[in-house]
Amino acid sequence: MNTKHRINSDIYQTLSLPSLNHFSVIDVRNSIQSNSNRYGNNNNARLFVARQLQSLVEAGLIVCKGSGRKKVFTKTDLFHKADFELVDKRNSGRTLVKKAQQNDNSHSSIFAELEKERTDIEAELTVTLAEIEEYKDLMRRSDELNSLLRPAYSETAQKAATLMAKLNVRSGVLDLLRSKEASAC
Numbered sequence: 001m002n003t004k005h006r007i008n009s010d011i012y013q014t015l016s017l018p019s020l021n022h023f024s025v026i027d028v029r030n031s032i033q034s035n036s037n038r039y040g041n042n043n044n045a046r047l048f049v050a051r052q053l054q055s056l057v058e059a060g061l062i063v064c065k066g067s068g069r070k071k072v073f074t075k076t077d078l079f080h081k082a083d084f085e086l087v088d089k090r091n092s093g094r095t096l097v098k099k100a101q102q103n104d105n106s107h108s109s110i111f112a113e114l115e116k117e118r119t120d121i122e123a124e125l126t127v128t129l130a131e132i133e134e135y136k137d138l139m140r141r142s143d144e145l146n147s148l149l150r151p152a153y154s155e156t157a158q159k160a161a162t163l164m165a166k167l168n169v170r171s172g173v174l175d176l177l178r179s180k181e182a183s184a185c
Contacts, residue, residue, distance in 0.1 A: 005059055009086040010036055011052050015062075015075065023073050025050045038089045048089070111177055118170040125163040131156050 007015075014020065014031040029049045032039060039045035053073055056062045061079040064071050135153040139146040 004083045004085040005056070005061065006085045006087055007056070008032075008048075008052055009088055011049060012084055012086055015079075021075055024069075024071060025053060025073075026069075028053065036089075111174070114170050114174055114177075118167060118174065121163055121167045121170065125160060125167060128156060128160045128163060132160060 010032040011028060013035070014028050015023075020027075025046055029039075029042065029045045032049065033042070033045050039048055053062065053064075056079075057064055057073070059082075060076060061082055062073045062075050064073045066072050132153065135149050135156060139149050139153060
């Protein structure tokens with residue numbers, strides 16, 4: 001008795017093309033994403049395709065050579081003779097719960113990333129402001145140093161202004177996220 005092999009219908013549609021014999025996970029991912037938006041971002045789609053292809057390798061329907069990003073798959077004769085059960089990608093309740101958790105994790109990771117950026121900017125701003133004070137002290141010593149250091153002083157002052165703007169924006173966004181989180185509770 002011939003075993004039916006379960007395979008995603010979009011992946012099967014791509015793999016069954018006669019012109020496609022040597023392919024990578026990325027090739028299949030790009031193809032299914034161009035036909036459907038059910039697979040999420042590139043990374044999720046790539047993982048989905050990789051798992052499907054791995055099950056086909058384990059069944060002997062395709063073979064692979066190489067590793068990592070250089071892994072290339074080839075259809076075997078068994079692929080052309082096999083019976084396939086085509087299944088559509090489904091969104092289960094677990095997937096919806098995971099998406100909600102990912103949104104929460106995404107929110108906290110965005111918050112943590114912005115907080116780190118703000119801390120880094122504060123540190124860089126502190127150094128830049130200290131540089132400005134040093135330039136001022138040196139420029140007061142003589143007219144020659146004043147004219148020599150004026151361009152560097154101006155550049156450093158502009159850098160401080162840019163850093164201050166970045167710091168203000170990140171602080172504002174963090175305040176918005178905190179107030180949004182507080183109102184959600």
